[in-house]
Amino acid sequence: MPIYLWEGKNKKNEVRKGEMDAPDESAVKATLYRQKITPVKIKKKPKDLFENISMFQPKVTEKDVIIFCRQFSTMIDAGLPIIQCLDILHSQQENPAFKKKIKTIKESVESGETFADALKKFPEQFDELFVNMIAAGEAGGILDTILRRLSSYMEKASKLKAQVKGAMTYPVITLIIALVVVSVILVFVIPVFQDMFTGLGSDLPGMTKAVVAASNFIKGNILYIIVGLGLFIFFFKRFLKTPKGQELFDDLILKSPVFGILLRKVAVAKFTTTMGTMMASGVSILDALDIVAKTSGNKTIEKAIYKVRAAISEGRTMAEPLEESRVFPSMVCSMIAVGESTGALDTMLGKIGEFYDEEVDQAVENLTAMIEPFMLVFLGVVIGGLVVSMYLPIFKMAGAVGG
Numbered sequence: 001m002p003i004y005l006w007e008g009k010n011k012k013n014e015v016r017k018g019e020m021d022a023p024d025e026s027a028v029k030a031t032l033y034r035q036k037i038t039p040v041k042i043k044k045k046p047k048d049l050f051e052n053i054s055m056f057q058p059k060v061t062e063k064d065v066i067i068f069c070r071q072f073s074t075m076i077d078a079g080l081p082i083i084q085c086l087d088i089l090h091s092q093q094e095n096p097a098f099k100k101k102i103k104t105i106k107e108s109v110e111s112g113e114t115f116a117d118a119l120k121k122f123p124e125q126f127d128e129l130f131v132n133m134i135a136a137g138e139a140g141g142i143l144d145t146i147l148r149r150l151s152s153y154m155e156k157a158s159k160l161k162a163q164v165k166g167a168m169t170y171p172v173i174t175l176i177i178a179l180v181v182v183s184v185i186l187v188f189v190i191p192v193f194q195d196m197f198t199g200l201g202s203d204l205p206g207m208t209k210a211v212v213a214a215s216n217f218i219k220g221n222i223l224y225i226i227v228g229l230g231l232f233i234f235f236f237k238r239f240l241k242t243p244k245g246q247e248l249f250d251d252l253i254l255k256s257p258v259f260g261i262l263l264r265k266v267a268v269a270k271f272t273t274t275m276g277t278m279m280a281s282g283v284s285i286l287d288a289l290d291i292v293a294k295t296s297g298n299k300t301i302e303k304a305i306y307k308v309r310a311a312i313s314e315g316r317t318m319a320e321p322l323e324e325s326r327v328f329p330s331m332v333c334s335m336i337a338v339g340e341s342t343g344a345l346d347t348m349l350g351k352i353g354e355f356y357d358e359e360v361d362q363a364v365e366n367l368t369a370m371i372e373p374f375m376l377v378f379l380g381v382v383i384g385g386l387v388v389s390m391y392l393p394i395f396k397m398a399g400a401v402g403g
Contacts, residue, residue: 073147276349
């Protein structure tokens with residue numbers, strides 16, 4: 001069905017603009033008259049030459065989905081039917097890629113599918129957790145509540161992700177800058193000093209000889225180094241894509257002395273918040289554990305959650321196998337045991353999630369405060385060491401002349 005761009009005036013003589021799916025221009029006029037808008041201009045929307053090429057289309061961000069949930073929740077709460085909500089959200093959506101998806105979802109619901117089934121067609125935007133919670137909301141008649149919970153959950157998850165990225169960005173950028181600076185010094189600056197020292201004919205200090213040897217090695221083998229580095233990155237990525245490689249890497253990351261502590265806290269916050277949200281929304285504990293395991297993002301944690309799920313299916317509580325996994329802190333397992341014994345597990349999980357959200361905030365602050373001076377010292381030692389090694393022969397000559 002073609003899309004028409006329209007412009008018109010309402011009863012108050014205010015200009016209104018929009019776009020509408022319609023079979024022809026007369027259908028657009030009829031719809032506008034029903035909405036008490038007098039059409040002034042109607043034209044067919046020109047086709048986007050790149051609309052079917054994904055690389056030229058804007059991405060649907062987490063923020064887009066969060067706003068979608070918030071607005072949808074408000075409209076459902078106001079008593080509007082799902083199809084009308086989707087129609088309004090489609091007309092108001094500015095991201096063309098997301099607009100297209102909302103249109104497909106609306107058409108699927110109109111054809112008789114459930115809202116959850118319609119969302120399944122876009123797993124990149126609406127993952128298994130999202131779809132299962134929507135299904136539970138539809139079944140229980142609390143779709144507005146579920147959408148509010150989902151938007152809150154997604155906001156927390158997005159914040160956690162941003163915090164981890166922020167903590168890791170500074171050291172990575174610093175290391176890249178250090179690598180570039182050291183490479184420039186070794187390839188371009190050191191050879192100039194080397195020619196000068198060769199002309200003087202004096203014996204060089206050991207530190208200077210080492211730096212000159214490193215410079216000669218890099219200059220003479222630059223192509224081999226680049227190719228070797230490229231091959232290493234290629235094969236390392238291939239290795240990480242294998243189940244064994246991913247499991248080893250994830251386990252190593254969790255056991256690392258600095259980032260491991262932060263990532264464990266992030267994992268606990270994500271696990272408890274997700275489980276609490278799903279259980280409060282009516283998703284069964286076994287289904288919730290299955291979804292949480294798949295969306296954990298870490299093979300070690302995923303394995304531990306699946307063991308917990310297997311133990312629960314055999315009649316055990318959640319706290320015992322969690323304690324045995326040694327992935328989750330004892331305090332968390334104890335609080336979950338209390339939640340199970342009191343019958344308020346979803347509430348307890350929510351409280352643990354809130355506590356660990358604050359713990360993650362504090363861990364990120366501490367990590368940033370610790371990394372900054374360390375990286376400054378690292379840069380000073382590496383780059384300063386190279387500069388000093390080049391000036392040592394000059395100091396030696398100056399001392400000899402002075403003597």
